[in-house]
Amino acid sequence: MQETGTWKLKTGLAQMLKGGVIMDVINAEQAKIAEDAGACSVMALERVPSDIRAAGGVARMADLTIIENIMKVVTIPVMAKCRIGHFVEARVLEALGVDYIDESEVLTPADEAHHVWKHDFKVPFVCGCRNLGEALRRVGEGAAMIRTKGEAGTGNVVEAVRHMRTVMDDIRRLAALPQEEIPAFAKEIQAPLDLVIEVHNTGKLPVVNFAAGGIATPADAALMMHLGAEGVFVGSGIFKSSNPSARAKAIVKATTHYKDALIIAEVSKDLGEAMPGLEISKIPPQELLAGRGW
Amino acid sequence: MKIGILALQGAFIEHLHTLRSLGVEAVEVRTTTELTGLDGLIIPGGESTAILKLARHYHMIKPLQEMAKAGIPIMGTCAGMVLLANKVTESDLQTLCLMDIEVRRNASGRQVDSFETDLAIPDIGGEPFHAVFIRAPYIKHLGAGVETLARLDDGTVVAVRKGNLLALAFHPELGHDTRLHEYFLKMVRASKKEIAR
Numbered sequence: 001m002q003e004t005g006t007w008k009l010k011t012g013l014a015q016m017l018k019g020g021v022i023m024d025v026i027n028a029e030q031a032k033i034a035e036d037a038g039a040c041s042v043m044a045l046e047r048v049p050s051d052i053r054a055a056g057g058v059a060r061m062a063d064l065t066i067i068e069n070i071m072k073v074v075t076i077p078v079m080a081k082c083r084i085g086h087f088v089e090a091r092v093l094e095a096l097g098v099d100y101i102d103e104s105e106v107l108t109p110a111d112e113a114h115h116v117w118k119h120d121f122k123v124p125f126v127c128g129c130r131n132l133g134e135a136l137r138r139v140g141e142g143a144a145m146i147r148t149k150g151e152a153g154t155g156n157v158v159e160a161v162r163h164m165r166t167v168m169d170d171i172r173r174l175a176a177l178p179q180e181e182i183p184a185f186a187k188e189i190q191a192p193l194d195l196v197i198e199v200h201n202t203g204k205l206p207v208v209n210f211a212a213g214g215i216a217t218p219a220d221a222a223l224m225m226h227l228g229a230e231g232v233f234v235g236s237g238i239f240k241s242s243n244p245s246a247r248a249k250a251i252v253k254a255t256t257h258y259k260d261a262l263i264i265a266e267v268s269k270d271l272g273e274a275m276p277g278l279e280i281s282k283i284p285p286q287e288l289l290a291g292r293g294w
Numbered sequence: 295m296k297i298g299i300l301a302l303q304g305a306f307i308e309h310l311h312t313l314r315s316l317g318v319e320a321v322e323v324r325t326t327t328e329l330t331g332l333d334g335l336i337i338p339g340g341e342s343t344a345i346l347k348l349a350r351h352y353h354m355i356k357p358l359q360e361m362a363k364a365g366i367p368i369m370g371t372c373a374g375m376v377l378l379a380n381k382v383t384e385s386d387l388q389t390l391c392l393m394d395i396e397v398r399r400n401a402s403g404r405q406v407d408s409f410e411t412d413l414a415i416p417d418i419g420g421e422p423f424h425a426v427f428i429r430a431p432y433i434k435h436l437g438a439g440v441e442t443l444a445r446l447d448d449g450t451v452v453a454v455r456k457g458n459l460l461a462l463a464f465h466p467e468l469g470h471d472t473r474l475h476e477y478f479l480k481m482v483r484a485s486k487k488e489i490a491r
Contacts, residue, residue, distance in 0.1 A: 001411065001412070002409040002410070002411045003411070004408065005406065006410055008426055008468065009426065012468050013405055013408065016340050016429075018307070020303045037347070040303055040341040075385070075399055076341050098404075099429070123406050252347070253348065253351065256348055
């Protein structure tokens with residue numbers, strides 16, 4: 001008897017991605033560059049977040065031909081994004097055979113109140129969060145992997161740091177609580193009690209947690225690993241830089257050797273220009289992506 | 295007894311926890327220096343292309359090959375099995391080429407086809423082993439002297455051993471059943487005696 005689509009298989013694939021870099025790509029050529037650089041997975045997109053930000057309008061699931069072409073050329077897992085709450089986009093991506101779905105705030109939300117009920121799917125989901133409550137709400141809905149949101153497409157790591165520190169601080173706070181205070185804590189962070197109890201007991205999230213949103217340099221990636229990320233997503237940071245292949249390789253090495261400053265120094269040389277960065281405070285509040293989802 | 299776990303990318307912490315739960319000293323290995331003084335090595339699941347790129351860049355290929363030749367036991371799980379194989383079907387991936395097997399990557403299909411199943415593994419005795427296959431490689435061809443330890447119901451070979459090398463297509467580190475890790479530790483103890491002699 002073979003069982004497919006189980007929780008263990010969904011969370012297990014995320015465990016295999018740990019210590020690695022997941023790179024945004026918009027065509028087969030970029031996907032090959034990412035794989036050759038040592039990416040553990042690619043995110044197939046029509047536009048990287050910085051271009052989505054620049055283009056404005058409604059951002060939707062990518063053209064399926066783009067995703068299929070990328071799936072054909074790489075052996076590493078291929079992820080793709082659906083809009084928050086758009087369970088039909090998710091079903092389409094599942095039917096196409098993508099390996100992970102990112103229900104992502106980078107696309108324009110399709111539903112203002114409800115996320116996809118991810119337990120119903122065989123394909124695993126990753127979702128963004130800014131704090132422990134949001135992370136556990138997503139896990140409660142069936143997300144088998146979490147990433148902190150950061151602020152995608154900015155090349156500015158400050159929001160990624162804020163979100164990772166908040167999640168880790170929430171966990172440390174919860175782990176130190178006496179048992180009788182756990183229900184009130186669950187109420188405060190608006191998360192399912194059973195998952196809050198689990199985090200209290202284990203001192204960690206129930207699923208793998210990566211960092212995302214604004215990582216642009218090898219040192220950024222290593223910083224996120226130090227703060228508790230189990231791997232990193234790099235979006236615009238690679239293919240919006242002047243030398244994507246060299247930068248991709250350097251970020252992969254810095255993620256593995258994040259504790260070794262000599263190696264990070266070595267790989268950070270001669271990478272050319274990083275992507276242009278955006279000051280978060282200069283972005284109009286309605287254009288910030290991290291506030292999407294709840 | 296000190297076991298290293300190749301920690302370049304993938305599920306190395308899970309192996310570390312399993313070994314420590316068995317009371318064994320286990321360490322993460324990211325550099326050639328950290329390869330010295332080990333009695334055994336585990337190459338974990340992860341992405342074989344990513345692990346190989348990093349191993350090659352940091353000059354670990356030759357030391358790993360020398361370790362295997364010196365008779366030090368190595369267990370490869372999933373991506374680790376791909377690294378051990380001599381040949382990868384329809385691919386020019388340069389592996390460690392330590393074991394006379396040919397493997398096909400992602401042989402069961404995409405992630406939605408990943409599966410859990412019970413395997414009969416006579417060498418570890420007792421109950422069937424509940425095995426987790428995630429985008430798993432299958433063994434398509436075995437050379438002389440490579441011993442089959444487990445097959446799927448359809449006959450596909452998913453666990454093999456040759457001398458000091460053990461290759462598994464699935465993930466014993468994701469469950470609570472420690473029998474395969476204990477089997478590997480037996481190989482390590484036997485090799486320590488052999489090397490001492």
